[in-house]
Amino acid sequence: MSERRNLQGNQACALGAIKAGCRFFAGYPITPSSEVAEAMARELPKVGGTFIQMEDEIASMGAVVGASMGGVKSMTATSGPGFSLKQENLGYACGAEVPCVIVNVMRGGPSTGMPTRPSQGDIMQARWGTHGDHAIIVLAPASVAEAYSETIRAVNMSERLRVPVVVLLDEVIGHLVETVDLDDVPEGAEVWRKWAEGPAEHFEPYAVTEDMVPPMPYPGDGYRTHTTGLTHSPSGFPTQNPALAEAAVMRTTDKLVHHRKEIESYRTQDVEDADFLIVAVGISARAARQSVRDLRSQGIKAGLFRPVTLWPFPEEALRETVKTSGAKTVIVPEMNQGQLVLEVERLLAGQVAIERINRIDGEAITPDDISAKAREVAS
């Protein structure tokens, strides 16, 4: 039976994760993400899962990777400063290809900043926060319903591709309560990582497979493999052989290129004939959504391109949208000094005029902020 209810974005992440089979959560209190941990503490025991509040952010990320290596779907949640502390062990998960999901609810920064005020200042931290060359997926929900469905997708992609997935909310979406019907989300099949099968002898845990995702041994199944943060050969053991080292890093990054189609996700609104294309995520995209309607009612042809998968950025889709719409101007509203716009510039510099709208005052970008910029450019 369909059940409409009011649900908070952070809590929707928790319910989405559980729906997707997440059974382990380790966290540490931090505003504005603590409701994810609190919901997991209540909900996980109901499905036989385990919640633990660790001694710090670093430990909670370590525990999540440890539980996942044990074969259990695992998640943590945090905000900017805590996300920074998690980057070390997130790098390990990238290198060792351990599935895990990290919810990061962005607040004003740097440092303690404005813990209760929204921001989108971690767009680049989510992509490049950890050290070294690495592959990572970042999803940016723009509503409570999407916080639920995208966390499900995060768990599933993390499992299928053996890659950490970050669910990147801003504080507005994290704390926003919206009316949702969770039954509206299509009942997808539960996704698990590919488990190692066949003889244990000569099994190579990081063998190159056709889909570039190596099957993962389940501890107890007799494979007795080695997992390390050191650069490793297909055997799982450390190597400094230049060819093997390069191949090891290349496979983890090429893996996402290979699976780009299933990773990428974006939404558009009124882009077919748009003169002005707005590119935005999270609450800024919600502002854009209304701005597009307002501008259209005033005769200004605006449209919205919203990456749902933020990283890897849906670059072909954006290029194609600009081309088919014939947009001359792209506006990038974001609650930081300009991070998303760097990617847009990388893709579109020289082809369209690129306008920035930035707020770092702890207030959300409003539809009027965007409409005013569009009118200014139009005049």
Added chain:
Amino acid sequence: MKDHLNENEFNINEYIRLDQMPHFLCPGCGHGIALRALLWAVHQLGIDKDKLAIVSGIGCSGRLSAYVDANTYHTTHGRPLAYATGLALARPDLNVIVISGDGDCLAIGGNHLIHACRRNLNMTCMMLNNEIYGMTGGQVSPTTSGDRYTTTTPAGNTEPVFDACALATAAGASFVGREVTMQIIALRDMFKKALVHNGFSFVEVISDCTEIYGRKNDLGASPEMMMSQKSTMRPFAYRNTVDVPFRPNAMKTGVLTEVDRPEYGNAYREMTAGLRGEKGGT
């Protein structure tokens, strides 16, 4: 006594990855002896290698996990206890052993150690104490003895040391012990107790770093270092019979703490059992 070293009783080759040999430890390093004692205990207890998980951090101690024929995880610096906490909670059917060092466990990982002790989740932590950061070339550690030279204490060390076992006991570890590598039989037997103990077991092994620490401080080669450790350590069991003044530098060895306390994993599962099957909410 002879049977203790009987290769027919314990063949270490059944517990290590021979294809990973030669190992990278320096000649004279005590870590190999500690690993042998640990695996000997695993053997005598009949622990299934498929259900054995070895989690290590970074440093010389961290490299040991790669040599054990088990499910092995070489994690990040200072964090093996955090990884092991997730692993042991998610998989209570596994036997989880953490291998750490004095820098890994007491410096960068100190917070994880005290909370692992407090929590009392079932696992065994072997901390190899060689008083030095060996892998990075010989920097001072939280257990470097007074006046000793390291690459970051060129005029000698002035920092006081951590007594790891006192720390673990104070933080609530329910099994705590210390032994020197020279006493391999005692060490093996201590590991056996630690492994069967239901809760968090902490074992400090006094190891030796001959190549870097020993050489820099003119402590002799491995035999001299090991003999000196043996003579300066005071078995806990002798506390009423040996006059302390004869052993002025003595740190206690032996099983120092052994108490019954609720194991965290069981306690959590019991505490939350009533919620199981309840309808989801939030």
Added chain:
Amino acid sequence: MDSLNIRFSGSGGQGLILAARILASALVSEGRNVAQSQSYEPVSRGGLSRSDLVVSDGEADYPLSQSLDYLLILHEAAATESSGLLDEKSVILVDADQVKSQPAAPLNVVSLPFVETARRLGNKRVANIVALGALAQAGSLCDEAALEKSLQAMTPAKFSTLNMEAFQAGRQLMAG
């Protein structure tokens, strides 16, 4: 898409977020969509606190208030912070005693003793429910039975009678 924008504002600990949740729940039971946001200073008690409802049919484009149809002010801390979102059509309910800087004409201001009424009922902590009753009366925002049902469902049973009294007292205050 026309939306209805309602703000509950005051000081942390006054139960404003709960009052907003009760109204939101009643509105949802009537088929409306609600986006509820809150803003608070990083302390649990004291400090400015507010909760907004954006009520719409279907998911709101922008879930935050850009103007207010109804504004409740229960504490001096919140007296002026919403002034930029008001116009002559806005209905403003202000606590007569708690708010020194009362908004004035041409704004449509109703000044009532919510906290004092709650105190008279025996517990000033139900001032939020008194105010909710007044707001419901002022705006005919949703079906009374639906609102009472949400009130009962979302507050502790042992305070059920007190809360119902507070709710009715608020209605009567507004009805004058």
